[in-house]
Amino acid sequence: MFKLMEGEDVQDSVTFLFENQPVSATPGMSVAAALLAADVSIFRQTPVSQSARGPFCMMGACYDCLVFVDGMNVQACMTKVRDGMKVSRVPIINKDIET
Ligand code: FES
Numbered sequence: 342m343f344k345l346m347e348g349e350d351v352q353d354s355v356t357f358l359f360e361n362q363p364v365s366a367t368p369g370m371s372v373a374a375a376l377l378a379a380d381v382s383i384f385r386q387t388p389v390s391q392s393a394r395g396p397f398c399m400m401g402a403c404y405d406c407l408v409f410v411d412g413m414n415v416q417a418c419m420t421k422v423r424d425g426m427k428v429s430r431v432p433i434i435n436k437d438i439e440t
Pocket residue numbers: 373395396397398399400401402403404405406407416417418419
């Protein structure tokens with residue numbers, strides 16, 4: 342679904358963990374781009390309906406790309422990859438929210 346452009350092969354790479362699995366990426370790439378290139382499209386689920394969500398705007402507006410990075414909730418499209426970072430899906434905490 343999401344591929345690197347020709348000539349954009351990873352020469353110098355960083356490796357981070359997503360859900361405890363190693364993912365290689367080009368330095369300077371966003372976490373969202375790196376995960377999409379690794380065929381990860383579901384980044385989180387909504388708290389109420391548990392609908393799957395993944396990056397949509399890639400510019401910090403929609404918040405559909407929220408992930409945990411080293412224990413902090415961040416927008417994956419606005420966060421650059423770093424060697425050794427630990428990325429995971431945000432756990433569903435409030436699935437029984439009353440409206
Ligand atoms: S993809 Fe929309 S905020 Fe990250």
